[in-house]
Each structure stands twice: as C-alpha cells, then as structure tokens.
Amino acid sequence: MSHASTGVQEHPAPTPPPAPGNSLSSGTLPRLAPLGFAAVSIALGVGIGAAAGWHSRVQWGLIAALLFLVISYVATSVVENRRQAKDRLATSLVWVCFLIAVVPLASLLWTTVSRGSGRLDIYFLTHSMAGVLGSEASGGVYHALIGTLEQVGIATVISAPLGLLTAVYLVEYGKGPLARAVTFFVDVMTGIPSIVAGLFILSIMLIAGLEPSGLMGALALTILMIPVVVRSTEEMLKLVPNELREASLALGIPKWRTILKVVLPTAIGGIATGVMLAIARIAGETAPIILLVFGSQLINPNPFEGAQSSLPFYIYEQYKIGESASYDRAWAAALVLIAFVMILNLVARGIARWKAPKTGR
Known part of the structure; x- marks a missing residue:
C-alpha cells in the first residue's frame, strides 16, 4: 500500500555546532x-x-x-x-x-x-715532549698518539674475539644457570668504574712483580671493552631471523657452520658497529692509564716494556702543569681525541650502511 504524496518537502534537522576546543575541523596554524x-x-x-x-x-x-x-x-x-x-x-x-x-x-x-685548533698542526702531531719544558710553546702529541693507538689496538684484539664468542654462546647455545650467570656478570661489568679495572690489573702487577707498560693499560681497557662488545653483539645476533637458521639446519648443515656461514655474515654490520663504539668508549679512559702506564715524555713504540703515554693521560698531564702553553697543548690534544672518536663513529656508520641487508629487487 503506497502513501500519497503530501507535497510538503521535508528538510533534515540542522546539526548542532561543534563544541569549541574539540572540533576536528577547526582552523590550522601555518607551518612556520x-x-x-x-x-x-x-x-x-x-x-x-x-x-x-x-x-x-x-x-x-x-x-x-x-x-x-x-x-x-x-x-x-x-x-x-x-x-x-x-x-x-x-x-x-x-x-x-x-x-x-x-x-x-x-x-x-x-x-x-676554538681553543685547540690554534695549536694543532703537523708539528704538533709529529713531535713528542722529549726535552720540552712545560712553559715552552713547542712539543707535540706524537708519543701519546702512538700509545693510544697501541693500547686501544691490543685491547681490541683481545676483546673483540672474546666478546663475539661470549655473545654467540649466550644467543645460540646458552641455556640454564651458566648462561644466566654469564649474563649477570656481563651486566655487572658494564657498569663498573674504570678505576676498578685499573686497580684489578694493578694488584696483579704487584703480585707478579710486573713493571708499568702499555700492555698493562691495554688489559684494563680490555676489561672495560668486553661487556660492551658482548652486549652489542648479542643484540645484533638476536635480530637475525630464526627462519635463516631453520632453513640452513633443514639442509643438514651443522649448527656451528650455520652460525659461521649464515648468522655471523648477516649480523656483521651491527657487530662491527658495536666494536667500533666500544673502541670509542675506551679511547678516552684516563684512570687506568695513570695507574698502569705512568706516562712518558719520550716516544716508546714498544707497548710490552717501559712506560708509555696516551692522549687522555697527556691531556691530564698538560693541564696539571698549569702554564699557558701547556693549556694550549691540552686543548689541542683534546681536539685530536675528539677527532679520533668521531672518525671511529663515522667508520662504524659506514660499515653498518655497507653491510646492511639489501631491500627491494
């Protein structure tokens, strides 16, 4: 049954205006x-x-x-x-x-x-403080730069394999109380002060009758570097998809070979970045070097015998002299140290970008 048209056109009821302050269609502020x-x-x-x-x-x-x-x-x-x-x-x-x-x-x-660039030049980078008084404007940072490179290099050679293998154990094999204990001690070592690591190596030196050397300082830096490498490598290994491991194991490949040929190459970019950042973290440590290396004004390229210097110790030493020329050398050495750390960070970013998984076709 159809209704007859009444000829009256109905209009929808007007909608109430939006409440002020709650409208989604209010005005818009300019982008700037x-x-x-x-x-x-x-x-x-x-x-x-x-x-x-x-x-x-x-x-x-x-x-x-x-x-x-x-x-x-x-x-x-x-x-x-x-x-x-x-x-x-x-x-x-x-x-x-x-x-x-x-x-x-x-x-x-x-x-x-601003304060270090005026003193930083080729002469400063290629000369030591041998025979230079604290008040003289001559002298350089060459001996300290050699000491830093050798000490950090030895610490990296020791720390990188140990940290990598520890992280592989925790991610791929670690189960039970041993893995929990290793994780706990790695967390504890991450937060220990650098002076504690220096005192630990110093106690070993006193017991064994060893002399101060760059190697002793490198061992203290190793203690500080290992937990950083373990933590960063562990996180990178966890990011590797389990499907890659399962696909390799399904082909009958042993687990150790799967780790060596599949897992590590996939995470190598992040692992290298973590190692570089760990190197940057220990490059500026001063307390262990003061205790274990003793500092030297001469060029000592042998880290296994005799006192050495380093960039952090050189900065501390020059500031302690208290002369205007020594302050200039301290600021210049600080600029060299910052440049060293910055270069390491740029290298880490470059490696991470180079080794990052390729996306797309």
Whole structure:
C-alpha cells in the first residue's frame, strides 16, 4: 500500500555546532608557526631575564623553553583544538629536551675546536715532549698518539674475539644457570668504574712483580671493552631471523657452520658497529692509564716494556702543569681525541650502511 504524496518537502534537522576546543575541523596554524613561537619565547626569555637582573644565559634559555611550551599549547588550543594542542605540546617537549641535551655538547665541541685548533698542526702531531719544558710553546702529541693507538689496538684484539664468542654462546647455545650467570656478570661489568679495572690489573702487577707498560693499560681497557662488545653483539645476533637458521639446519648443515656461514655474515654490520663504539668508549679512559702506564715524555713504540703515554693521560698531564702553553697543548690534544672518536663513529656508520641487508629487487 503506497502513501500519497503530501507535497510538503521535508528538510533534515540542522546539526548542532561543534563544541569549541574539540572540533576536528577547526582552523590550522601555518607551518612556520613553531618558529614564530620560538622567536617570541626567546625574546620574552631574554627580556624577563634582563629585567630580573639574571646574567646567566642558562636561566634565560630555561625561561624561553618554558614560555615556548606554554605559548605553543595556548595558541594551538585557540586556533585549532585541544587534541592538536596536546600533540603539539608533546612534540615541543621533545624538541626542548633535544636542545637541552645538544646545547652542552655543542658548547663543549665549539670550545674545544676554538681553543685547540690554534695549536694543532703537523708539528704538533709529529713531535713528542722529549726535552720540552712545560712553559715552552713547542712539543707535540706524537708519543701519546702512538700509545693510544697501541693500547686501544691490543685491547681490541683481545676483546673483540672474546666478546663475539661470549655473545654467540649466550644467543645460540646458552641455556640454564651458566648462561644466566654469564649474563649477570656481563651486566655487572658494564657498569663498573674504570678505576676498578685499573686497580684489578694493578694488584696483579704487584703480585707478579710486573713493571708499568702499555700492555698493562691495554688489559684494563680490555676489561672495560668486553661487556660492551658482548652486549652489542648479542643484540645484533638476536635480530637475525630464526627462519635463516631453520632453513640452513633443514639442509643438514651443522649448527656451528650455520652460525659461521649464515648468522655471523648477516649480523656483521651491527657487530662491527658495536666494536667500533666500544673502541670509542675506551679511547678516552684516563684512570687506568695513570695507574698502569705512568706516562712518558719520550716516544716508546714498544707497548710490552717501559712506560708509555696516551692522549687522555697527556691531556691530564698538560693541564696539571698549569702554564699557558701547556693549556694550549691540552686543548689541542683534546681536539685530536675528539677527532679520533668521531672518525671511529663515522667508520662504524659506514660499515653498518655497507653491510646492511639489501631491500627491494
């Protein structure tokens, strides 16, 4: 039964306007709005700090950071909505924390470069401190650079195989109380102070009647490096898909050969990166070197006999002299050490990119 048309056109009921502050279709701030908020916050922070008589730029920066968070949240709430305001507040908080972490690092790097670059030259890199007084402007870092390369090299030769084999055991074979004990002691060794490692090797030297040498310092650095290599290698081995292991074992290949030919080549990029970062971690250690190597003004290319120097010990030694020329040498040596660590990190990134699994066709 059909209803007759009444001739009256019905209109849908109007929808109520969205509640203010909760609409998903509100206005949108321009893309460069955060830069404007930052500029206003910096200006207000400087103005408030100057008006209050605060001369510390750190205080000005903290005020500007707080104002940036408040201005970003309020402006986004008014123009857009509260949901977008909360999202922008979280994003702004991440950026503020990032800048707070980067500013000291950038300040340290800038200070080191500005004060060390004036003394850093070929002469400084190719001469030692033999016969040079602390107040003289001559002398170089060659003997300390040789000591650092040899000590770090010996520590790497010892630590890399031990750390790699320990990580392979924990990932591929480790089960039961032994594996748990090894994991526990690796975690403990990761956090031990460097002076403890130096005291341990020093006690062995005193018991065995050994003389200070670069080898003793390298052994202390080995103790600090092994847990870093184990942890990084272990995580890289865990990232290798189990399907690769299962496919190899299904073909009848022994487990040791599967590890050698499948697992390790797959994770070699991350393993090399971990080793490089571990080297960078021990390159700046000073306490074990002071205890075990004793330092030397002469060039000693033999790490197994006699006192040696290193870049961290050289920096400490020159700063302790207290002369203007020694301060310049200390800053230049610090710049060399930073460059050494930076080169290692770049090499690690290059190896990781080179050995990364290829994607696509």
